[in-house]
Every structure is written in C-alpha cells, then in structure tokens.
Amino acid sequence: xxxxxxxxxxxxxxxxxxxxxxxxxxxxxxxxxxxxxxxxxxxxxxxxxxxxxxxxxxxxxxxxxxxxxxxxxxxxxxxxxxxxxxxxxxxxxxxxxxxxxxxxxxxxxxxxxxxxxxxxxxxxxxxxxxxxxxxxxxxxxxxxxxxxxxxxxxxxxxxxxxxxxxxxxxxxxxxxxxxxxxxxxxxxxxxxxxxxxxxxxxxxxxxxxxxxxxxxxxx
Numbered sequence: 001x002x003x004x005x006x007x008x009x010x011x012x013x014x015x016x017x018x019x020x021x022x023x024x025x026x027x028x029x030x031x032x033x034x035x036x037x038x039x040x041x042x043x044x045x046x047x048x049x050x051x052x053x054x055x056x057x058x059x060x061x062x063x064x065x066x067x068x069x070x071x072x073x074x075x076x077x078x079x080x081x082x083x084x085x086x087x088x089x090x091x092x093x094x095x096x097x098x099x100x101x102x103x104x105x106x107x108x109x110x111x112x113x114x115x116x117x118x119x120x121x122x123x124x125x126x127x128x129x130x131x132x133x134x135x136x137x138x139x140x141x142x143x144x145x146x147x148x149x150x151x152x153x154x155x156x157x158x159x160x161x162x163x164x165x166x167x168x169x170x171x172x173x174x175x176x177x178x179x180x181x182x183x184x185x186x187x188x189x190x191x192x193x194x195x196x197x198x199x200x201x202x203x204x205x206x207x208x209x210x211x212x213x214x215x216x217x218x219x
Contacts, residue, residue, distance in 0.1 A: 012088040014037075015081070019061035023087060028054045029082070030089030033095075033203040034196045042206070051207065055214045058085060064216045075212060082204050082211065090197045097193065101186045104138070104148070107179045111135055115168050122161035130156045133164055137171075138178035146182040 015022055032051050036043055043051060059065070064078050114135040121127055134152040141147050155161040196203075204211075 011085050015084065016088075022058060022061055022189070025058050025061075026085045026089035027092055028089065028197070029086040030093055033086055033090075033200060034093075034193060035204075036195045037199065038192065040100065041132065048210065051216060053212055055082070055207075056218065057209060058082070059214055059218045064215055071171060072130060074206065074215060077171060078211065078215060079204055079208075082207070083140045085202060086200050086204065090193060091134035094190070094193055097186055097190050100148075101183065101190070104179060104186060107136065107138065107148075108176050111168070111172065113135060115172070118161065118168060121155070122158055122165050127158070127161070129161075130154050131161065133161075133168075135168070137175045138182045140178075140193050146178065147187055148182075 013027070016026075028050065030045055032043060034056070035047060042085055058081065059078070062078075062081055064074070064081075114133065118133050120133055121133070132152050132154050134150065136148055136150045139149045153164045155164055
C-alpha cells in the first residue's frame with residue numbers, strides 16, 4: 001500500500017509569495033501580541049477588531065475554508081499559520097528596531113559633523129548661496145513618544161549660516177540627551193519583543209475563540 005503523503009505547512013516565504021498582502025498582516029499580529037504583553041491584560045475592543053480583520057485577511061489569502069473542509073482539527077492547522085505569521089512579524093519588527101538603534105547610536109556624531117560643516121560653511125569666504133544644512137535628531141511627538149525628525153535649513157548669506165550653526169551648537173546638549181533616551185527606549189523595546197516572541201503560543205491560545213469565529217465567517 002502506498003504511504004499517505006503528509007501535507008507540510010507552508011513556509012512564511014511561500015506564504016508571502018502566494019499572498020504579498022500578508023506582510024502587513026504578519027506585522028500587525030506581532031504588534032497586537034506585543035500590545036497585549038505591554039498592557040498586561042486582554043486586548044481592547046478596537047484591538048480585537050484589528051485582530052479579527054488581520055485574521056480574516058489571512059484566512060482568505062490562505063484558504064482556511066479549504067483547510068476546515070479537509071481537516072478534522074482545522075483550528076490546530078490554521079493556528080500553525082497564525083504562529084508562522086506572528087513569528088514572521090516579530091522578526092520584521094526586530095529588524096526594524098535593530099536598524100533604528102544602529103542609526104540612533106551614530107546620531108550625535110552625525111550632528112557634530114553637521115555642526116562642523118555648518119561652521120565651515122559660515123566661515124568660508126567662497127561659499128555659494130543659497131546653501132542647505134540638513135540634519136536628523138530626536139524629538140518628542142504630540143503623544144510624548146520619541147521619534148526621529150529630519151530638518152533642512154536653507155541659508156542665503158553668511159550671517160544666516162553663522163546663526164544656523166550657533167543654533168545647532170546650542171541645541172546639542174538637549175539633542176544628545178534625547179538621543180540617549182531613545183537608545184534606551186529602543187533597547188527596552190527589543191527586550192519586550194524578545195519576551196513577546198517567546199510567549200506567542202499564549203497569545204495564540206488566548207485568541208482561539210476569535211480565530212474560530214473568523215473561520216466560521218469565512219465559510
């Protein structure tokens with residue numbers, strides 16, 4: 001008798017090739033898992049709706065209805081897809097954080113380089129105007145979150161160049177402090193992400209009821 005072939009689960013790469021829209025779903029699933037960890041409690045109404053929509057998109061793209069029709073334990077099968085996508089989203093978030101942290105660690109050096117260039121620009125007798133001074137630095141947004149902002153100052157004469165250089169010099173202590181704070185915050189987020197990733201099975205388990213509803217509504 002021929003041996004029955006075992007259906008192997010799709011890899012994340014295969015999933016994304018088959019349905020590129022799942023890239024955003026992966027990130028959202030990971031973000032919601034992280035939110036649940038940080039708020040130390042169940043997801044809120046709005047967050048649950050976001051999770052429902054993300055799972056519905058995944059279910060439609062990965063034909064979970066077919067899985068349900070051909071499997072005696074469909075919830076286990078689709079949970080594997082859920083886990084694969086959540087892990088993929090976590091890895092993507094990890095890459096983003098690593099990239100941000102690497103850039104933030106050299107931000108102060110780049111600001112000092114920009115200051116030196118601006119000073120040289122102001123003191124240069126042969127400087128051609130107008131000229132631009134571009135630099136990135138850390139600020140707090142309207143929600144008091146630390147973000148990176150890029151600013152370009154256009155100067156049209158020596159006095160303006162000197163004033164821009166002086167303003168940048170005065171701001172260096174405050175901007176250095178904010179950059180250091182953001183480095184600390186990014187490292188904290190990396191630690192939280194690591195904890196969340198290790199506990200993804202708990203997040204998926206807590207979402208089983210919603211996952212069953214999604215599968216039922218897809219049929």
